[in-house]
Amino acid sequence: MSVFKIQPIKKFAKRLTCAPDKSITHRAIMFNSAADGNSEVRGILLGEDCLSTIDCMRRMGAQIELKGDAAFIKGAGGFKSAELYCGNSGTTMRLLCGLLASCGGEWALSGDESLSKRPMGRVIIPLAQMGAKIFSQNGRAPLKVSGTKLKAIDYVMPVASAQVKSAILLAALGAEGKTSVTECELTRDHTEIMLKSMGVEIERSGKTVKLCGGQKLCGSNIEVAGDISSAAFPLVCGLMTGGTVCVENVGLNPTRTGILEIFEQIGADYEITDEKDCGGEKTGTVTVRSLGHARAFNITRKMLPRLVDEIPVLAVLACALGGESIISDAEELRVKESDRIAATISLVRAFGGSVEETESGMIISPVGKLKGGCAFNPRGDHRMAMAAAVAAAASEKGGEIEGGECANVSYPDFWEMFFGG
Ligand code: S3P
Numbered sequence: 001m002s003v004f005k006i007q008p009i010k011k012f013a014k015r016l017t018c019a020p021d022k023s024i025t026h027r028a029i030m031f032n033s034a035a036d037g038n039s040e041v042r043g044i045l046l047g048e049d050c051l052s053t054i055d056c057m058r059r060m061g062a063q064i065e066l067k068g069d070a071a072f073i074k075g076a077g078g079f080k081s082a083e084l085y086c087g088n089s090g091t092t093m094r095l096l097c098g099l100l101a102s103c104g105g106e107w108a109l110s111g112d113e114s115l116s117k118r119p120m121g122r123v124i125i126p127l128a129q130m131g132a133k134i135f136s137q138n139g140r141a142p143l144k145v146s147g148t149k150l151k152a153i154d155y156v157m158p159v160a161s162a163q164v165k166s167a168i169l170l171a172a173l174g175a176e177g178k179t180s181v182t183e184c185e186l187t188r189d190h191t192e193i194m195l196k197s198m199g200v201e202i203e204r205s206g207k208t209v210k211l212c213g214g215q216k217l218c219g220s221n222i223e224v225a226g227d228i229s230s231a232a233f234p235l236v237c238g239l240m241t242g243g244t245v246c247v248e249n250v251g252l253n254p255t256r257t258g259i260l261e262i263f264e265q266i267g268a269d270y271e272i273t274d275e276k277d278c279g280g281e282k283t284g285t286v287t288v289r290s291l292g293h294a295r296a297f298n299i300t301r302k303m304l305p306r307l308v309d310e311i312p313v314l315a316v317l318a319c320a321l322g323g324e325s326i327i328s329d330a331e332e333l334r335v336k337e338s339d340r341i342a343a344t345i346s347l348v349r350a351f352g353g354s355v356e357e358t359e360s361g362m363i364i365s366p367v368g369k370l371k372g373g374c375a376f377n378p379r380g381d382h383r384m385a386m387a388a389a390v391a392a393a394a395s396e397k398g399g400e401i402e403g404g405e406c407a408n409v410s411y412p413d414f415w416e417m418f419f420g421g
Contacts, residue, residue: 005398013245028041031198036075037219040070041248044224047409054066097109098127106147126153130168130175151175157182185301211235226283296366323366326362328358330361331360348391376402384401386414
């Protein structure tokens with residue numbers, strides 16, 4: 001375990017491209033591996049989570065050649081039975097359940113200690129309604145998937161989860177009839193956008209997505225832009241230290257840009273430029289200059305899926321704002337890579353912030369500059385490690401992040417970016 005020592009940073013000012021989008025990389029690798037034909041995916045994230053997906057797809061028979069950050073994929077044309085290790089990656093395990101449920105073969109899916117504690121019932125229940133045979137340990141991994149014939153369902157999701165929606169849509173491709181999935185809140189729609197680009201007819205009306213079974217995927221060349229959930233760390237660090245930070249070529253899909261709504265709420269001085277369309281996904285450059293009004297923010301149910309992974313670093317930001325910031329309806333954070341409500345509260349307190357736990361989130365009171373001068377252990381949760389690095393840099397005394405190498409899960413160059421010139 002490495003310890004990352006962080007001195008207070010006067011002005012964190014940088015122009016950078018951040019880690020590529022994790023959600024889009026998973027999907028581009030997985031869907032193209034399941035497709036007919038060859039494809040190229042450029043600018044992929046080579047973080048540990050996506051490497052787990054690449055390893056699983058190779059074990060199932062897809063040919064994936066990596067050259068730098070490009071993946072050249074030859075679809076498997078049917079998957080072979082295999083033992084699949086998903087590491088720390090919930091997206092890999094949940095999406096694979098959907099993808100494999102209708103294929104001929106048997107798969108054993110396992111993960112690390114954190115993934116083995118996370119709820120899988122949320123995908124097993126709807127997939128079982130379609131006829132899938134998935135065996136778990138009381139709704140947790142390790143799982144066994146026995147591919148079988150599936151039928152379409154109309155499913156109303158009890159949780160706002162893009163992973164669950166995606167698993168059902170992937171299973172629906174191999175099911176008989178037309179499946180509909182209705183979300184309780186809109187979640188990231190990368191699956192829908194990518195399936196469309198691969199020739200799938202998919203309809204959306206309001207919160208409902210529908211697709212007919214029996215549709216084949218055609219390999220599609222994809223370019224992956226930066227991940228706004230990774231950009232969040234340098235952007236917040238810039239805001240808290242009064243440095244201008246410019247992150248180029250970031251994904252700005254509206255289902256992901258809750259952090260920009262927070263910048264609006266707090267009255268930050270920020271700007272979006274160079275907006276483009278990248279295969280149906282919006283991208284652009286985000287520049288932050290100063291906290292501006294520094295008003296407190298309020299996060300509620302509707303917004304949550306649009307910034308679900310940014311909560312730890314937004315809680316750090318809240319310490320520097322001018323009032324009580326409220327995060328509610330955030331129960332989902334309890335079942336991420338760690339219990340991120342508990343972890344965020346201990347992070348904020350360790351650095352000298354003031355936070356109160358509520359049933360579904362937390363209330364953070366302003367303290368001005370954080371004191372710091374502490375050590376923090378993110379317990380293997382990548383986003384907690386990076387949020388703690390921001391807290392340390394923006395504090396009076398800095399801090400130490402123990403086991404900070406877990407940032408590799410989603411942002412392999414994080415420490416280089418953070419400490420680099
Ligand atoms: C993801 C969806 C989110 C997010 C995760 C990636 C995805 O999870 O937290 O990091 O790629 O679909 P849920 O859909 O379970 O909320």
